[in-house]
Amino acid sequence: MSFVVFFLFLSVQLNDSLPWKGTIVFGPKVRVDDADSVIKGHPAQHPHTILDEKTLTLYTVWEDDRHNTGAYEIFFARSTDTAKTWSRPNINLSNSPRINDQYPWLAVDSANIYVVWQSWRNNRWKVYFTKSTDGGKIWTTPDTIPGILIDNDQNSGINFGPQPKIVVDNRSNPDTTFIYLIWADGAGNNPTRIKLARSIDNGNSFVDLGIIDKNPGMVNRHPHIAVDDSGWIHCVWDRGTGGNNQDPHPWIGYNRSTNRGISFRTNDILVNDDFSEVYRGNPSVTYNPNNGNILVCWEDSRRAGGNANPDIWFSRMHRTDSLFAQNQRVNWWAPDTTVRYDNFRPVIRMDPMGVMVAAWHDDPEKDGSYGIHMAAYLDTIGRFSYSQALLNTYTGTTGANFGNAFYPPGLFVTMIDSITNFFLVWQDFFEDSTGGNIYSIRGWVVELLADIDVDNDSLDVKNDTINLYTQPAGPAYSPYAKGRFILANTSQFYNPDTIDGPSISRVDSLCFFSTWDTTFILGLPFALGVGQIAICTLAIVIPEGIAPGIHTGSVTIMGVDSLGGPTSEIFYFKLRGPEPRKSLDSLRVVPIPFKPHRNPDHDAIHFQGLPAGARVKIYDLAGALVFSATEDGDGHIKWAARVASGIYIYVVTAPDGDVKKGKLSVIR
Numbered sequence: 001m002s003f004v005v006f007f008l009f010l011s012v013q014l015n016d017s018l019p020w021k022g023t024i025v026f027g028p029k030v031r032v033d034d035a036d037s038v039i040k041g042h043p044a045q046h047p048h049t050i051l052d053e054k055t056l057t058l059y060t061v062w063e064d065d066r067h068n069t070g071a072y073e074i075f076f077a078r079s080t081d082t083a084k085t086w087s088r089p090n091i092n093l094s095n096s097p098r099i100n101d102q103y104p105w106l107a108v109d110s111a112n113i114y115v116v117w118q119s120w121r122n123n124r125w126k127v128y129f130t131k132s133t134d135g136g137k138i139w140t141t142p143d144t145i146p147g148i149l150i151d152n153d154q155n156s157g158i159n160f161g162p163q164p165k166i167v168v169d170n171r172s173n174p175d176t177t178f179i180y181l182i183w184a185d186g187a188g189n190n191p192t193r194i195k196l197a198r199s200i201d202n203g204n205s206f207v208d209l210g211i212i213d214k215n216p217g218m219v220n221r222h223p224h225i226a227v228d229d230s231g232w233i234h235c236v237w238d239r240g241t242g243g244n245n246q247d248p249h250p251w252i253g254y255n256r257s258t259n260r261g262i263s264f265r266t267n268d269i270l271v272n273d274d275f276s277e278v279y280r281g282n283p284s285v286t287y288n289p290n291n292g293n294i295l296v297c298w299e300d301s302r303r304a305g306g307n308a309n310p311d312i313w314f315s316r317m318h319r320t321d322s323l324f325a326q327n328q329r330v331n332w333w334a335p336d337t338t339v340r341y342d343n344f345r346p347v348i349r350m351d352p353m354g355v356m357v358a359a360w361h362d363d364p365e366k367d368g369s370y371g372i373h374m375a376a377y378l379d380t381i382g383r384f385s386y387s388q389a390l391l392n393t394y395t396g397t398t399g400a401n402f403g404n405a406f407y408p409p410g411l412f413v414t415m416i417d418s419i420t421n422f423f424l425v426w427q428d429f430f431e432d433s434t435g436g437n438i439y440s441i442r443g444w445v446v447e448l449l450a451d452i453d454v455d456n457d458s459l460d461v462k463n464d465t466i467n468l469y470t471q472p473a474g475p476a477y478s479p480y481a482k483g484r485f486i487l488a489n490t491s492q493f494y495n496p497d498t499i500d501g502p503s504i505s506r507v508d509s510l511c512f513f514s515t516w517d518t519t520f521i522l523g524l525p526f527a528l529g530v531g532q533i534a535i536c537t538l539a540i541v542i543p544e545g546i547a548p549g550i551h552t553g554s555v556t557i558m559g560v561d562s563l564g565g566p567t568s569e570i571f572y573f574k575l576r577g578p579e580p581r582k583s584l585d586s587l588r589v590v591p592i593p594f595k596p597h598r599n600p601d602h603d604a605i606h607f608q609g610l611p612a613g614a615r616v617k618i619y620d621l622a623g624a625l626v627f628s629a630t631e632d633g634d635g636h637i638k639w640a641a642r643v644a645s646g647i648y649i650y651v652v653t654a655p656d657g658d659v660k661k662g663k664l665s666v667i668r
Contacts, residue, residue, distance in 0.1 A: 029392060032425060040433075040435060046407040049410025049425040061104040071097060076091045094142055103407075118164060148197050158246050159219075163221070165182050172231030173231065177202060178231070179202070179203055181197045192219050193216075193220050212257070212261075224284050228319060234256050272300065278302050278307070280313075281299055290352075293319070293379055297358055299345070303340055332384065341362060345407055345408045349413045352414070358374065359409050372395065374390055393428060396436070417499040450506070450559065452569045453495065459535070466538055473542045473544045478608075481541060482539045485538060507567060511559075514554065557569050578634035592665055610631040611655060615628070615629070615652070618639060649664070
């Protein structure tokens with residue numbers, strides 16, 4: 001296989017390179033669609049791509065008029081080998097050769113693939129839905145969204161239908177998969193509004209949750225949606241400043257729901273900080289799970305004025321805040337100072353290390369040859385690198401009115417074996433200069449100096465997972481809440497994951513983050529030399545108020561090599577609880593002494609590891625009862641200890657009659 005080496009990231013200065021040390025290698029462009037190459041001018045466009053990160057399977061849908069009839073159909077393909085090849089034959093999902101089906105969008109969960117698109121029927125747009133339960137081999141018969149009436153007849157250079165987007169949340173609640181559908185709706189022949197629907201039965205039925213924008217009487221269009229790890233829903237769209245559906249001068253609106261779409265904020269939040277009457281729109285939103293930031297990118301003509309030469313602009317806000325940060329321009333390239341040129345249809349994706357990548361179509365040389373450009377954003381410092389052209393991409397000679405010739409490229413950024421990987425899918429005119437085909441490419445970072453691995457099948461790690469078993473609620477970890485693992489700076493003699501490595505550099509500044517805030521790693525060293533190992537202990541406590549059940553999560557360990565380049569490793573954990581213990585043998589009473597005014601972590605005195613129904617009584621030294629409570633199901637009782645400084649006696653009695661006594665010290 002021949003590769004194109006793309007030296008994007010040779011410089012170690014962040015101001016003119018993306019924030020990785022090393023180089024990016026791109027594999028060859030691979031054709032996704034399998035339309036007859038003899039037929040020229042057949043349009044294949046508007047791809048959307050998603051990666052199932054558990055199986056590393058890529059799924060792509062697009063609209064395709066492979067018979068040149070003027071009516072698009074929706075096609076599907078998948079790649080199980082990281083975009084080296086794509087499934088043949090492509091599957092026709094819509095099977096409606098005389099109907100115009102456009103703008104497909106897909107989502108995946110652990111068992112299903114869901115696809116929606118808009119279909120022009122009887123002079124109105126309908127939204128159709130299909131799903132596969134076997135990885136994309138067999139699909140249900142496409143039909144309109146069950147239980148939902150969608151009304152949209154907009155079909156112009158500014159409005160092009162409902163633009164449906166579908167997203168799956170199967171992480172925030174282990175018992176339920178939530179599917180959300182967002183679209184632009186005529187809403188009873190009023191100016192277009194943004195609506196949301198939800199399914200909790202794998203798409204068999206949907207419930208219309210109503211209008212989510214707080215902009216009545218104004219046109220709202222082009223929605224985009226993201227769901228964070230807590231199940232909060234974040235929506236952005238073109239928020240109109242007037243009631244004319246043809247007005248190209250909206251603002252960028254944002255709203256969120258913290259209760260799975262039942263309600264949204266009473267007022268929208270504006271993302272843009274420039275309110276001049278210029279073209280802007282087509283926002284894309286993503287979420288940084290490392291710090292809770294919401295990140296938004298969009299087209300904006302504020303520099304050029306009017307409707308011409310939009311730039312790509314960006315802003316961010318913490319998910320609990322109500323004001324977006326000062327906007328910044330994304331499409332910087334080395335000679336770019338006051339140059340104005342076309343930039344259209346951005347998409348943004350976040351990798352697990354907190355690095356966001358933006359991709360879009362542009363023609364910075366103004367030579368009538370558009371291509372894909374990329375820039376990276378490091379969320380820890382809040383700035384973008386210079387943008388870089390993705391080699392050998394050719395997305396046409398014109399953007400048409402308002403960039404309508406383009407669609408956001410399919411983009412995914414993820415970590416595979418601790419290596420940052422890029423996957424892009426787009427319409428390319430290299431082979432068919434009049435119609436365009438669907439192509440994909442994979443890029444990955446190479447020549448990193450350091451490689452750290454967790455031995456995935458040693459000590460308490462089995463198949464990359466530590467099982468921490470059953471435990472009660474409470475802030476203290478105990479033997480049953482701990483598991484040991486081996487962390488290695490790999491060498492040629494010990495490299496548990498041979499796909500990458502071995503390391504040739506010392507690893508410094510080792511740290512970690514977890515999907516659970518109450519995660520601890522004991523024995524994590526500050527640094528590891530090449531070939532060195534450390535035996536570390538994972539400890540997790542279940543906070544008070546967590547619903548009982550089986551809980552899972554992940555831990556990512558991060559370090560930097562001798563030149564400051566990143567290296568990381570991820571593993572998983574599983575635990576059940578909170579549940580009471582069988583006896584008082586596991587009783588923990590913390591903290592002793594209790595110093596609420598001297599230690600901010602001292603919120604209460606916790607009795608942890610209690611049997612079901614155990615009773616806790618606390619007396620002062622005079623024998624007066626100052627506190628009494630009974631365990632209520634999670635093996636944990638807390639006492640706020642709003643008493644004077646002094647010594648107190650606790651008595652814990654189990655239902656079987658076993659008793660444990662001890663002293664408490666309160667120091668205020």
